[in-house]
Amino acid sequence: MATYLMPASVSQLMLSIVVLFAAYGLVKLFQLIASDISSPIRDLPGPPSKSFLFGNMIEMKAQDGTLEKYIAKYGDTIKYQDMFGVTRLCTVDLKAVNHILMHSNDYQKPEPLIYHVQRIFGQGVLLVEGDVHKQQRKILNPAFGPLQIRQLTEIFVDKAIELRDVWNSKIQKQSKSDGAATFDALPWLARVTLDIVGRAGFDYDFQALSSEHSKNELHYAVETMYDATTSFDPIPIIRSLVPFLRFLPAAGDSRLRQAKGAVFRIGRVLLGRSKKNALAHSKTDRDVLSLLTRANMDPNLPENQRMSDEDVVSQIPTFVFAGHETTTTSTAWTLYALAQNKDIQSKLREELLSIPTDNPSMDELNGLHYLDNIVRESLRLNPPVPDTLRVAMKDDYLPLSKTTILGFSNPVNDKSRIVKGQTFNIPIRPINLAESTWGKDAWEFNPDRWDNLPEAVSSIPGVWGNLMSFLGGPRSCIGYRFALVEMKALLFTLIRAFEIDLAVPPENVRGTMGLVRRPMVTSDPVNPNQLPIVIRPVVRS
Template sequence: MNLFTIFVPSPSSLWTTIRPGGAFNIACSFAALWALIKVSRMLRWRVKTTQLLGPTRTSLVYGVSRDLISSHDRAAIYERWATEYGVVYMIPSVLGQTNVVLCDPKAIAHFYARETWTYVKTPLTLAFLESSTGKGLLWSQGETHRRQRKALTPAFSNAAIRKLTSVFYDSAYKAKGQWDNVIESSKDDEVVIEVQNWMNHISLDTVGIAGFSHDFGSLDGKRVSVAEAFDTLGNNPPSAVGRAVFLLASVFPIILKIPNKRQNLFKKLGITMEKISNELLIRSRREKDANMSQGGEENSLIGLLIKSEDQDAELHMSAEEVVAQMKVLLLAGYETTSISLTWVLIELSRHSDVQTTLREELLAFGPDPTYDQLKANLPYLDAVVHETLRLHPPVPESTRLAAADDIIPLSEPVRTVSGNMTDSISIAKGTLITISMEAINRSSTIWGPHAKEFKPDRWLTEDGIGGKAKEVQGHRHLLTFVDGPRTCLGKDFAVIEFKTVLSVLVKNFVFEMRDGPDTPVEIVWGVLPRPRVVGEDGTGVPLRVRRYE
């Protein structure tokens, strides 16, 4: 008899065996095996991970996650828990999961130094990024991330950004010209302008020209499909049910594949960005061939991407990766800069004295500053920009998964569940680690008693940045651009664009909140959290704008 027939029954005989209830038994066996694996991992986690104090769960299903995701000030909750439980603590999360929250500069520096290798993106984050931007720089990890980042780095060098400064000015002056026309056609000396929409236009046109040598023309009133897709997301924030589904997806990422309104909008945005990226790639490949025949050279980001498509390129990227990088740049260039520009106009409208001081510095300086002057010669502009980035980081928090066991050092000891004090914590493989960049940037313990206030002057004196804040590693002691191997590649691009646009607008216009300096502003979610004046639709931020005479 054939041994194969003894050990591997035919499909028909197998079906005969399981048909009377065997299928149910097999399903139960798989469920039991799954449960056994989960329990064994949980036991290992409890043995290998330092058990820390933290808040009690408020929901059997969601832990405290639903409280956080529905809060208007998540950072304040994280900070309150740090005061109560110590610089690191544990919070109960979805379906029995536990997150370790780091609020200690030394622990955070250790974490970021090992991000993308020891600490990696969660399955939920990977699934979301792959579906929206593809397998580009935001999605990639480890060696793949190192290769992609190295290929893109020349496009964000000081020399490259110095050449792009004129592009930033062009977009700012286009907006100025349009606003001048609106004011001239008005019967009054001032008009109400919905500034967030204009900041979106500036950001989109800038990233199009600077990154892809393509003018989307949104400042000229052209309809741009990708801008409409972003706006649609901003006008449709997640519902309570949508937030609950997203939380459950942290345990079962496959839930993201279940169609719902918001998921469909993200899918539409991804398709739109991919279509635009492919069109720009086709055009740029043709121009590259023409330039080569004329001895020309393409130095934009898209030029680097096209070079990386060559099979012989040292840092080769697949066609899928190239399109993904373009989608990442569109997303990051559009969302983050426009959010920061909107926030600074809100803060200047609330603080007329700061706005006046900034305008005086800019006018006293004279002509439009160069790249090097923007970096070094305008201290108050620099202070206003970094105070905005401190209070309003576009990405407020992140959660990572430990891919290996680790020991995280602390700058001060914390009490464990057993009552012992420890100056380091053990982290087991599979542990979830959360850092609230917003909470660290605004922490009173780190930044002093006025941490929640908009005070650019803190950046101008030697003792303005306290000792604890100086322990925070990252760009200017901020976590806005994170740190380590995944430090935002475009941070210098973003800061110079921010300074350029702000300098033009503040020199030429005066900004006020439409309904007074105490007008309440809330947070709504588009792709990222955006400000909105309470009572407005979508992401509306109407300000009173008049020419500065």
């Protein structure tokens, strides 16, 4: 016989749930108040919180450059409020930032961030910590070395030429009297970088450029997973911040599970193919997955240092996101800058046309001095990832460039006390734009600055180019060489072929707030993520 809850029982159950939630909320509120009262950073300057629930996050999401404005107004070291009253410390003090980045075991990614991203991509090298990160990084490092990137450059250039040909066809189809075409560059850059990461990453053809109106299974799954990182659904955010509520269902959970399942299923097939080739001692495969598989199967590698098949497969969605979306965004911002500075664009084109081939090698690309300056300057002004988070895993003293900073309690000489659990915002873009480091023209696009850098930039603890764009220390971007040569191949091919202008006023373009800072058009709220451009074919004399 079926058993049913009586109405009184249902009421008691609901009351118990409400009381449990209320008690949990009161405990968390008490903890926040107590930690704020005793916090060493309680007197640091910063913007007033807009609300307990959202803190300063609505303003930061709505206005591009808000964090930079906070720092300009309140000083190099500030605090602001994240959701649910979480206080974040943010500093452009290079000594402090270097300490945090170099002590990666003591300052790790916050658990809510790891939970939120892991549910989408799995446990790739971007998210694991401690010894697991060291293990994965050690095996992955050889696949991203200079020799391997040199071998992959042909793929970068071939796909860039394919994109050039697609854009040429747009000019022919639009057939304007001035020989120009107008379209949104952002989805095309996303397509070419997806094709590149598929071919170079794991020898998979997404066919993103050749199949404009259709997507294969993996392409569709990757887009679904990326959408989960950009959508503002409060339920996943609440689940990440409040572990007690991780049972709550969200609208996109089913689609995300299906997409993630497809990525990992196809990833296992690709891994099986790579393992089969490795067992056959085939060394012709040059994609990152094949190199990783051979390194992981090396008989000289101790068994306890090998990655499991699941760990290897987890690198695929991680690599797709990190290598696809970031380069898309970086290249888009570079075209945005060049479209506004036609003299710089012309000077770059003159240098690029001095190479007598459409198929340059990595060494030829890296030997183009002005192209290198432009890539550096664009990544300085518009790093694809504008900031990142860390949390103190133990009590510590944070070294500072100044002997004391007003607002820290209990400063000791040039250090200030930090308690376990304190969260930090590592402000990548604000450091790249700090006038105290770069000079009064820090916000201007000036590639020539790289021929005469201020002495202060030598203190920036970045892994490449006196920039924070690829971070620094043990958690620096493992694929920065890949990204740089890929960007150079795309710019080499496109700027040689086309004169590029913006199709909207430059003031209508700003950056979005999220894991990646994409360009968006403020005058089109229905479809904001775009970069409308006008291209004309270059007429060579």
